[in-house]
Amino acid sequence: MSKLYESSDYAGCSARGVNFYYGYEVTKCSKCRKVDNGDCEVTCPDADQEWCFEAKRDGKVVMTLSASELDCEMSDNMVAPLVTGIMKYIETCNPKNGEVK
Numbered sequence: 001m002s003k004l005y006e007s008s009d010y011a012g013c014s015a016r017g018v019n020f021y022y023g024y025e026v027t028k029c030s031k032c033r034k035v036d037n038g039d040c041e042v043t044c045p046d047a048d049q050e051w052c053f054e055a056k057r058d059g060k061v062v063m064t065l066s067a068s069e070l071d072c073e074m075s076d077n078m079v080a081p082l083v084t085g086i087m088k089y090i091e092t093c094n095p096k097n098g099e100v101k
């Protein structure tokens, strides 16, 4: 069953074995572009750790886009960046097997 979940700092849903998430639990460094890299506190002290959209297919991460890469109007609404990420996923994934190019 597909179910949308939403809170003040994340939102997510899943469909056909693909899990979509946007929120604070996945971050990308604005300087080194590494995902969830705790070392950035030391190596990139001035960088933003941007919240990310993430698509996982059969448990494997296939797409991670930071808030600036999503290029979505940001607000308190977590569903807007989630939907924007899903649109980008649909635009770039192979419809036959769901793999991202």
Ligand SMILES: [Zn+2]
Pocket: 029, 030, 031, 032, 033, 034, 037, 040, 043, 044, 047
């Ligand atoms: Zn960094």
